[in-house]
Amino acid sequence: MSASPRISALLLAGGQGRRVGGADKGLLPYQGAPVSAHLSALLRTVADELLISCNRNTDQYEQWADQLVCDASTDYPGPLAGILSGLRQARGELLLVLPCDMPLIDKPLLLTLLTQAEAHPGRPLFFCTGEQPQPLPCLIPCSLLPALEEAWLSGMRSPLRWLRAMHGVCLELPADDPRLTSANTPNIWQALH
Numbered sequence: 001m002s003a004s005p006r007i008s009a010l011l012l013a014g015g016q017g018r019r020v021g022g023a024d025k026g027l028l029p030y031q032g033a034p035v036s037a038h039l040s041a042l043l044r045t046v047a048d049e050l051l052i053s054c055n056r057n058t059d060q061y062e063q064w065a066d067q068l069v070c071d072a073s074t075d076y077p078g079p080l081a082g083i084l085s086g087l088r089q090a091r092g093e094l095l096l097v098l099p100c101d102m103p104l105i106d107k108p109l110l111l112t113l114l115t116q117a118e119a120h121p122g123r124p125l126f127f128c129t130g131e132q133p134q135p136l137p138c139l140i141p142c143s144l145l146p147a148l149e150e151a152w153l154s155g156m157r158s159p160l161r162w163l164r165a166m167h168g169v170c171l172e173l174p175a176d177d178p179r180l181t182s183a184n185t186p187n188i189w190q191a192l193h
Helices: 035-044 079-089 107-117 142-153 159-165 186-191
Strands: 007-013 049-054 067-069 094-099 125-129 132-141 169-173
Touching (some): 007 035, 007 079, 035 049, 035 094, 035 107, 049 079, 067 079, 079 094, 079 132, 079 142, 079 159, 094 107, 107 125, 107 132, 107 169, 132 142, 132 159, 142 159
Parallel strands (some): 007 049, 007 094, 049 067, 125 169
Antiparallel strands (some): 094 132, 125 132
């Protein structure tokens, strides 16, 4: 690993898993292993360092991460809190953020974010499927940490609202692109097996 990595990756696995009966979504099985094992391996193909945001089961997540990050608050304040913690710890120039409940995401989609970054310096990138914005996954310049800290202190909690406030660039995908399927219910998880 280089002393000054360009790409830091953040896997968001810090939620309560309310829609999956309180299970830790990042540890749910997918193709014979925890989904976070798959997604961590994928992120390592495009990033110089891997951070995992988790608020429980740290002994399991640390096997995949270069570093674990936890929310400053213990009340599960949402994905923007994980992103803030990740930006504070990232050593790269860009932070590639991926939620742990998107097992169908692939390397070409992640590379789309990374290759588009050069055309939009200083701006975050995310996807839209049809007319529907998808704030996660996203790519955030680490230089935006002060802006996110200020927004957080002012009460901002929505990743999409913050990305838009930062003049984020929405990259269009077909409305039926399955790669951004958010497997956030037991039925969706079952359908993926």
